[in-house]
Amino acid sequence: MKFKVEVWLKESVEDPEGIAVEKALKLLGFDEVKEVRVGKVYSIVVEKGDEKIIQDMCEKLLTNPVIHKYKIYKEE
Numbered sequence: 001m002k003f004k005v006e007v008w009l010k011e012s013v014e015d016p017e018g019i020a021v022e023k024a025l026k027l028l029g030f031d032e033v034k035e036v037r038v039g040k041v042y043s044i045v046v047e048k049g050d051e052k053i054i055q056d057m058c059e060k061l062l063t064n065p066v067i068h069k070y071k072i073y074k075e076e
Contacts (some may be wrong), residue, residue: 001046002075004053005062008039013067043075 009015015037022036040063044054051072058070 001049003044003046003051004073004075005042005044005054005058005070006039006073007042007058007068007070008037009067010069022041 009018009062017038018036021038022033022054025033025036046053051074057059058072063070
């Protein structure tokens with residue numbers, strides 16, 4: 001089974017990388033940009049298991065529950 005996991009900083013956590021990208025875009029003339037948030041995407045293939053095992057991976061390694069939020073997608 002193949003899964004995709006998106007990991008983002010929570011809205012209450014400042015995103016320094018996103019702020020830097022936003023500033024750079026504005027310097028390049030993209031004045032319409034209001035906010036940029038940067039996240040990570042993991043593609044995980046498991047031989048057996050379900051979304052629960054992916055959730056365990058997120059909670060044990062891929063995220064810090066204090067600052068991150070995540071979403072799991074099952075891919076075909």
